[in-house]
Amino acid sequence: MKPTNETVITFISRSANEGFARTAAACFAAQLDPTLDEVNDIKTAVSEAVTNCIVHAYPNTLGKVSIKLRLFSDNAMEIIIRDWGVGISDVEKAREPLFTTGDAARSGMGFTIMESFMDTLKVRSIPGKGTTITMRKRVSRRMSGVA
């Protein structure tokens, strides 16, 4: 299925860009006329994925993060978040709830939240090369203008 609209945003892995990424995704999703809850789910999932890039992909340095946002005619949004950082050696372990390689400030719930707030989540990673997160959410078709 080809997307009806698409954008790519690239930024540096600074934590100040977490809010920007959330808002950009919410803004693009507005074209699907989502409910507030659906927008919040998308913002939260994007926040988790982008935070992972910033916290884990580039330890002690800065690198590139890209978010590709795609909209489809079945009212679905696809979000592809990509980094070219250290990668994940054990994706299955990483996706376990509460598992984290981070410090006490990390809860290890990032992937769990992405999984529960979005319809689908795919994680592909090559250690030393980078990680790609693909998430999809179908937004309810609201009957605007119908009494």
Add this chain to the structure above:
Amino acid sequence: MAVTSAGINRELRLSVTGEVDHHAAAEIMTEVERQVEEHLPRKLALDFGGVTFMDSSGIAVVLRCYRRLGELGGELTVRNTPDQAMKVLRAAGLERMIRFE
């Protein structure tokens, strides 16, 4: 983001406002810990009424408070949590461990 406190008789209320994400969490955590260590409360109420967004960084903040209050033999309550933040905290099962008002 701001953390403001009010406390009497070792009951401390901390109001957190703004976005609770990774970018803001370090500062929030530092301030919350500072307040808890200063007051050593028997009861801590985290008021999230002014929170505009929260991701799993908020889970870490709540868990830290829960564990510290446990060490102090005290009780943690979380209040006025907006829907978006509540969904995140619920995903971590915190409703089963902590009182939400």
